[in-house]
Amino acid sequence: MHDHRARKDRISPQSNAPLYQQIYQLLRDQIRRGEWSPGDLFPSESTLMEKYDVSRATVRQALEELVADGLIYRRRGRGTFVSLPSVEQNLVRIVSFTEDMRQRGLRPGTALLGAGLIPATETIAAKLEIEPGDELARIERLRLADGEPMSVEVSCLVHRYCPGVLEEDYTKNSLRQILERQYGLRMTRAEQTIQAVAASRAMARHLAIEVRAPLLFIERVTYSEYDIPVEYLRIYHRGDRYTLHNELRG
Amino acid sequence: MHDHRARKDRISPQSNAPLYQQIYQLLRDQIRRGEWSPGDLFPSESTLMEKYDVSRATVRQALEELVADGLIYRRRGRGTFVSLPSVEQNLVRIVSFTEDMRQRGLRPGTALLGAGLIPATETIAAKLEIEPGDELARIERLRLADGEPMSVEVSCLVHRYCPGVLEEDYTKNSLRQILERQYGLRMTRAEQTIQAVAASRAMARHLAIEVRAPLLFIERVTYSEYDIPVEYLRIYHRGDRYTLHNELRG
DNA sequence: TAGTGGTCTAGACCACAAA
DNA sequence: TTGTGGTCTAGACCACTAA
DSSP states (O other): OOOOOOOSSSOOOOOOHHHHHHHHHHHHHHHTTTTTTOOEEEEOEEEEEHHHOHHHHHHHHHHHHHHHSSSSSEETTEEEEEGGGGGTTTTOOOOOHHHHHHHTTTOOOEEEEEEEEEEOHHHHHHHHHTTTTTEEEEEEEEEEETTEEEEEEEEEEEGSSSGGGGGGGGSOOOOOHHHHHHHHHEEEEEEEEEEEEEEEEEHHHTTTSTTTTOOOOOEEEEGGGGOOOOEEEEEEEEEETTEEEEEOOO | OOOOOOOSTTTTTOSSSSSHHHHHHHHHHHHTTTTSTTEEEEEHHHHHHHHOOOOHHHHHHOOOOOEEEEEEEEEEETTTEEOOOOGGOOBBOOHHHHHHHHHTTEEEEEEEEEEEEEEEEEHHHHTSSSSOOOOOEEEEEEEETTTTTEEEEEEEEGGGSSGGGSSSSSSTTTTHHHHHHHHHOOOEEEEEEEEEEEHHHEEEEEEEEOOEEEEEEEEEEEGGGGEEEEEEEEEEEEEETTEEEEEEEO
8 A cells, every 4th residue: 555545434544454355344234234225226336446545456356255245246337236135145154143044034042952061072073173082162052033943053162262161151142252252263264064864853852843854954164263173063954944045156 | 458479378369258267267177187186286376477478466366266166275475275175165166967976986877757848837937037838848867876866856948048958868968068059058157045855755766765854955046148047957965965065254 | 585375556448238 | 428347467565484
């Protein structure tokens, strides 16, 4: 940057975050707050360049993130438009259960099924790049949507990265918020597999469905900055209530 | 482009495709052919700029596509590296069953279960943006991996875009190849939903599993250029044999 | 210290859509 | 013809890694 004029709008020059990320977050939050309706014309590149006093490449970088999120789409010669809300990708961004349910127009709820410290099995240790027997904080929660069971989430955290996490109240605050605020763990990336499995007796009881009913099973390893594995997560979604959406390229 | 010198390597200046896409495809195919091993150092941006005689931004645009595919990853100060092959995203790119199975190290096979012309139901017509009753070419195929049933695919094509498609031999050639070569239909984009469902009697028989066994059910609409819906596809994957992988951002 | 990738600027030409 | 987004160039400064 050669230019040290104060940025217009709410771009803070003292922030460490890159300009395009600040602009991306600003625009993303504006879209989520509903400042435009689906199908509305979004500000053009030249408008945003002037508004935030940045170059075209920087604006484009921010807009590309919004396109990747499925929040906007662009048409050469016509302009940039706000997408239908249903298109928002839940297979691209890490999103909390609470946020996920709100996007679907459902009221989220949580019940604690169990929590405690356990030693890592060989399989989990390999996924988390730790030693077998290392301490894990295990939290098992039932997730509700509009008061009805939707999913069971079993989270295993590497305990030495977040000692005392089990004392926190994860019914009021999201686990991600606690990890970030109390332990400085920012979840930047995750890898997951998706399968269809049959409900065990225990899962059927928790989810109020029949034994052997189909479940969407997600197994996820979440990484903090510098690619350190922090969490091993298993999610069992009710097959009759939960659907994933995503977009593919040719 | 101010500069009309011949591009080095196999970049063809007479091609209509953008430079960054040509470079992306070239590098992608080299990685797929195994010209580097997982973890190997990939050529740096400056190397690629010189090799293909393009600017840094163009090289970076090509590399960003490879990162989005999960084929490479980049570390500031260290370099660009080739990813482990298992990381390759099958939830990002449209990929044929044949290609999918080869990537998993399985031998693909196909058996035709049925084919014919049918009128579009109201639901399907809405998804394909056509009128109810419009003619669809329906192709139902059993997909095998190493000789064992893996999935059932039911494809519904808008028949007026590909008249006579049912006369083609889709056991020898992939449906995508036929659509592109015979009808000029390039599939550029798709939207899909993923669910867990119980196997019906018919599905159980085709897939050689028990009735009500869990299936991974994918419902997909594929679009050609200019966002015209061309195909409505339903895929039923055996839950005990098929797993999806993908990566999420924070 | 040299080389890497991450960010950013200022400019250009183009294809495309709409008035 | 005007304004849009798509592509591309040439240059710059930075943070980070490894020697």
